[in-house]
Amino acid sequence: MGDERCAVVGVGQTQYKAVRADVSIAGLVREASERALDDASLDWGDIDAVVIGKAPDMFEGVVMPELYLADALGAVGKPMMRVHTAGSVGGSTAIVAAGLVQAGIHERVLTMSFEKQSESDAMWALTVSQPFQAPLVAGAGGFFAPIIRSYMRRSGAPEHIGMLVAVKDRANAMRNPLAHLHEPDLTLEKAKESPMLWDPIRYVETCPSSDGACAMVLAGEKTADGASKRPAWIHGTAMRSEPTIFAGRDQVNPQAGRDCAADVYAQAGITDPRAAFDCAEVYVPFSWFEPMWLENLGFCAPGEGWKLTEAGATAFDGDIPWNPSGGVLSSNPIGASGMIRFAEVALQVRGLAGEHQVDDARTALGHAYGGGSQFFSMWVVGAEKP
Amino acid sequence: MRDIAVVGFAQSKHVESDTHHNEVEMLMPVIADVVKQSGIGAKEIGFTCSGSCDYLIGAPFSFVQALDAVGAWPPISESHVEMDAAWALYEAWVALQHGDIESALVYGFGKTSTGDLGEILNLQLDPYTVAPLGLDHLSYGGLQARAYLDTTGRSERDLAEVAARSAHDARDNPNAVRRGEVTADDVLGEPPVRSPLRPFDCAPITDGAAAVVLAAGDLARRVCSRPAWIRGIDHRIEAHQLGVRDLATSMSTALAGDTAGVASGAVDVAELHAQFSHEELILREALGLGDEVRVNPSGGALGANPVMATGLIRIGEVAHRIHDGSATRGVAHASSGPCLQQNLVCVLEGTD
Numbered sequence: 001m002g003d004e005r006c007a008v009v010g011v012g013q014t015q016y017k018a019v020r021a022d023v024s025i026a027g028l029v030r031e032a033s034e035r036a037l038d039d040a041s042l043d044w045g046d047i048d049a050v051v052i053g054k055a056p057d058m059f060e061g062v063v064m065p066e067l068y069l070a071d072a073l074g075a076v077g078k079p080m081m082r083v084h085t086a087g088s089v090g091g092s093t094a095i096v097a098a099g100l101v102q103a104g105i106h107e108r109v110l111t112m113s114f115e116k117q118s119e120s121d122a123m124w125a126l127t128v129s130q131p132f133q134a135p136l137v138a139g140a141g142g143f144f145a146p147i148i149r150s151y152m153r154r155s156g157a158p159e160h161i162g163m164l165v166a167v168k169d170r171a172n173a174m175r176n177p178l179a180h181l182h183e184p185d186l187t188l189e190k191a192k193e194s195p196m197l198w199d200p201i202r203y204v205e206t207c208p209s210s211d212g213a214c215a216m217v218l219a220g221e222k223t224a225d226g227a228s229k230r231p232a233w234i235h236g237t238a239m240r241s242e243p244t245i246f247a248g249r250d251q252v253n254p255q256a257g258r259d260c261a262a263d264v265y266a267q268a269g270i271t272d273p274r275a276a277f278d279c280a281e282v283y284v285p286f287s288w289f290e291p292m293w294l295e296n297l298g299f300c301a302p303g304e305g306w307k308l309t310e311a312g313a314t315a316f317d318g319d320i321p322w323n324p325s326g327g328v329l330s331s332n333p334i335g336a337s338g339m340i341r342f343a344e345v346a347l348q349v350r351g352l353a354g355e356h357q358v359d360d361a362r363t364a365l366g367h368a369y370g371g372g373s374q375f376f377s378m379w380v381v382g383a384e385k386p
Numbered sequence: 387m388r389d390i391a392v393v394g395f396a397q398s399k400h401v402e403s404d405t406h407h408n409e410v411e412m413l414m415p416v417i418a419d420v421v422k423q424s425g426i427g428a429k430e431i432g433f434t435c436s437g438s439c440d441y442l443i444g445a446p447f448s449f450v451q452a453l454d455a456v457g458a459w460p461p462i463s464e465s466h467v468e469m470d471a472a473w474a475l476y477e478a479w480v481a482l483q484h485g486d487i488e489s490a491l492v493y494g495f496g497k498t499s500t501g502d503l504g505e506i507l508n509l510q511l512d513p514y515t516v517a518p519l520g521l522d523h524l525s526y527g528g529l530q531a532r533a534y535l536d537t538t539g540r541s542e543r544d545l546a547e548v549a550a551r552s553a554h555d556a557r558d559n560p561n562a563v564r565r566g567e568v569t570a571d572d573v574l575g576e577p578p579v580r581s582p583l584r585p586f587d588c589a590p591i592t593d594g595a596a597a598v599v600l601a602a603g604d605l606a607r608r609v610c611s612r613p614a615w616i617r618g619i620d621h622r623i624e625a626h627q628l629g630v631r632d633l634a635t636s637m638s639t640a641l642a643g644d645t646a647g648v649a650s651g652a653v654d655v656a657e658l659h660a661q662f663s664h665e666e667l668i669l670r671e672a673l674g675l676g677d678e679v680r681v682n683p684s685g686g687a688l689g690a691n692p693v694m695a696t697g698l699i700r701i702g703e704v705a706h707r708i709h710d711g712s713a714t715r716g717v718a719h720a721s722s723g724p725c726l727q728q729n730l731v732c733v734l735e736g737t738d
Contacts, residue, residue, distance in 0.1 A: 056440050057468065068510075069626075071627070076625050077622060077637070079622060081477065082473075085449075255461050
């Protein structure tokens with residue numbers, strides 16, 4: 001952690017939906033950023049630097065789009081950076097932005113992540129085919145299905161657990177007017193009818209492909225102390241990476257995720273995450289990643305994650321609500337999905353999460369992962385100063 | 387601010403087209419070299435950050451494979467920018483300012499030969515109003531060169547002299563692609579690629595990689611006999627639309643140079659990320675560098691331009707000259723975007 005305290009003083013999100021044909025890319029990012037500035041009661045001129053994140057440029061077909069977006073984001077004459085760490089990028093971007101405040105370089109930083117996936121076909125953009133390398137699979141689901149199958153075998157989890165997660169997250173999304181998917185009638189019985197896409201992943205258990213942007217204003221103590229709304233103080237940030245493939249790598253419970261959690265918990269003084277956190281927004285793009293990450297993040301012992309899900313511990317009224325916003329399963333502009341997790345927990349500890357506000361949320365975990373379950377970014381935010 | 391220094395720099399022997407190595411194979415010896423030079427154990431490095439561009443390789447996540455060149459096991463604290471690796475160095479410098487870390491590895495790589503750079507850089511322009519016009523980097527480079535000549539009254543021979551000096555200086559750089567004796571008359575003897583730019587005014591297509599190790603305070607002093615201390619570093623962006631900018635100047639370079647403190651001492655050497663000869667002249671003026679300053683002794687980007695590593699190499703080249711004692715205070719510059727849209731300036735200094 002840095003020497004200077006840093007807090008989230010503004011959050012702005014767009015409506016998430018399949019196609020935002022009403023706005024250009026610049027219009028989309030401006031919408032989220034203006035809302036974040038409004039939430040912080042700040043103006044463009046108050047911002048010292050801009051940090052953008054997004055997933056592969058092939059999603060929109062614009063190379064390094066931050067260059068073209070400099071004007072829309074009020075960055076002219078200011079420092080501007082562009083982060084790309086695969087699916088974890090939204091979280092990493094927020095961490096890079098927080099670092100600028102923690103290092104005492106800037107007082108107020110605008111950070112924003114977006115994806116306008118309707119500009120291309122995200123599934124094929126994610127079908128990695130490098131020169132001289134065997135193509136792995138079609139789409140991210142094809143990559144993760146065998147890992148999920150391995151988790152099921154290892155833990156003995158019954159097949160309906162993934163569907164329970166999908167039903168729970170979509171029910172949560174009904175409380176979030178910005179969520180892409182609103183499926184009021186989804187039940188476990190209906191989920192079982194859902195077509196199989198990548199065995200064992202059913203259609204209902206996958207994230208949508210969304211257009212959307214999420215922005216935050218991060219500020220130093222001086223600004224945060226004078227903020228009109230309660231700030232969310234950053235108690236810890238961490239990133240970890242490991243290679244995609246090597247013999248003996250545990251892809252179900254990756255070391256990088258465990259190390260990242262241990263680092264961020266140590267910074268925040270957390271020893272028992274299930275007891276310490278009032279809620280968590282965790283990157284679950286395929287439903288089975290909820291029980292897998294429950295274990296990876298130390299909310300329970302290995303092999304026990306699915307039991308927490310089955311018992312309803314992660315439900316909105318459970319003891320540790322996961323993804324009260326509806327999560328990645330309900331809204332997924334890929335480059336922004338990690339930042340949405342980070343921003344949603346900030347909203348929770350600020351008491352500004354609206355209908356999906358968890359009662360008296362004081363401490364919360366934001367999490368994102370990417371690549372082949374190999375890139376992790378996390379932060380812990382709290383209502384109190386660290 | 388905490389004292390941070392460049393303590394190691396390595397680069398590949400750049401080539402116009404490397405058909406024998408993929409990105410990981412290109413990076414591995416460079417990273418091994420810089421880590422060895424730094425005297426810091428690979429496992430002791432506290433943070434790693436890289437810069438690359440997916441469109442160069444023509445597939446998403448080019449940096450993911452590149453991680454194999456680092457040996458990220460046990461897992462490492464790591465990040466990546468889709469920018470020239472000079473900005474990865476900036477991110478690492480920020481992390482060193484506030485983190486519980488003492489050192490960082492920074493690298494960048496680009497195999498520019500595998501695609502069509504003109505087509506790729508066209509896609510960097512405003513996708514609604516500019517990219518459809520079909521401009522490539524040579525076209526907007528030509529527009530800027532013409533704007534500069536018209537505004538300043540300088541001539542195409544002034545550009546040719548920059549190109550000739552760069553080729554001459556690159557003779558002493560074993561890593562450069564374009565090296566040898568070329569006179570200004572030779573440069574002017576070639577037909578323009580895009581008027582007023584001729585072939586030698588434009589950076590060559592290059593495949594290559596580079597890496598830097600940064601260390602803080604006492605660690606830097608321990609592992610390096612003459613660390614290249616970062617005295618100031620800043621970067622700024624300006625408007626994207628070419629029509630709203632004064633193309634004959636570089637406002638963002640001047641601003642970054644002021645913040646980085648270029649003018650607060652004598653400058654021995656400057657490495658400027660000029661991909662066209664006219665850019666060097668614009669950048670010299672923006673940074674207030676007089677005739678006494680040795681500019682691009684490596685041959686600069688006109689000698690080798692491995693896109694996404696070229697800016698980081700500028701920092702490494704200045705640091706190298708401080709390490710070997712041939713310079714005391716130097717300025718490194720990196721650029722991104724059409725017509726020098728975004729610029730980073732880093733002031734490095736050695737102490738005896």
